[in-house]
Amino acid sequence: MGRYLLRRLLQLVPVFIGTTFLIYWLVWSVPGDPFAGKCGERPCPPGFVAMMTEKFQLDQPLYVQYATYMKNLFQGDFGTTWSGRPISEIIATAYPNTLKLAVVALVIEAVIGLTAGVVTGLRRNGFLDNLVLVSTLFLIALPIFVIGFVLQWVLGVQWHLINPTVSGEMRLSELIVPGFVLGSISMAYVARVARTSIAENRRSDYVRTAIAKGLPMRRVVGVHLLRNSLIPVVTLLGTDLGALMGGAIVTEGIFQINGIGRQVYRSIVTKESATVVSIVVILVLVYLLMNLVVDLLYAALDPRIRYE
Secondary structure: OHHHHHHHHHHHHHHHHHHHHHHHHHHHOOOOOOOOOOOOOOOOOHHHHHHHHHHOOOOOOHHHHHHHHHHHHHOOOOOEOOOOOEHHHHHHHHHHHHHHHHHHHHHHHHHHHHHHHHHHHHOOOOHHHHHHHHHHHHHHHOOHHHHHHHHHHHHHHHOOOOOOOOOOOOOHHHHHHHHHHHHHHHHHHHHHHHHHHHHHHHOOHHHHHHHHOOOOHHHHHHHHHHHHHHHHHHHHHHHHHHHHHHOOHHHHHHOOOOOHHHHHHHHHHOOOHHHHHHHHHHHHHHHHHHHHHHHHHHHHHOOOOOOO
């Protein structure tokens, strides 16, 4: 296991470098004048343009800009915005909010999705199975902004059960509905994947053998069936944390959450390329680390898997 972990960590290095370089190249290759609108309605003076070009090394080749950025990044310097605000301040303010929202969404989709998948996988073709299949298909077909606006209007405006917007304190009670909205589509996929996996493994020889030996059904499901059926679900959940954090733009906009989704949108509109790159680089790290955790969990869930 130690050799496997070391090998996986070494594999992350070229993936991280290649991914971040691609992101850097795509963001800074967007056409348009980066100084447009930075000086009000008038064009920026040539002296200001020359100073900012030298400061952000826009006159250097792309690989030189990337090398300088990565050097500063490893020293904890994410750079500054065009106005001189440190990007680290933006990240320190926005990332905790989005992380809280993403974790709540992940827990909701794991608990509800996995429970629905296990129950319907054990009792296929019944009323509950058909209800879950229709409900998950309904969630998958609806866009996130429709689910968000409907729940916000019904629960917040009509019934007054929740606040229509999330306060700056980001209390757990305020994040349940936005978390449900953010994780609704993933929850539907988790339920369907878990249902299929449970139903397939339910007919396996080792399950029939455990039942024939007289083991309680609770032990058969919890120890034998569920562990082997969780592998595709764990893969989906593990890689979903980064997707939830990166895809929270709509949810954060609906519920007025100051997270990285809103910051990315603002940065794209104002052409704050350095901010976009820094935020996406953090998301890349989240994806890579969660993939590593998922790979390590495989051996714990399925004893047939061994990393030599």
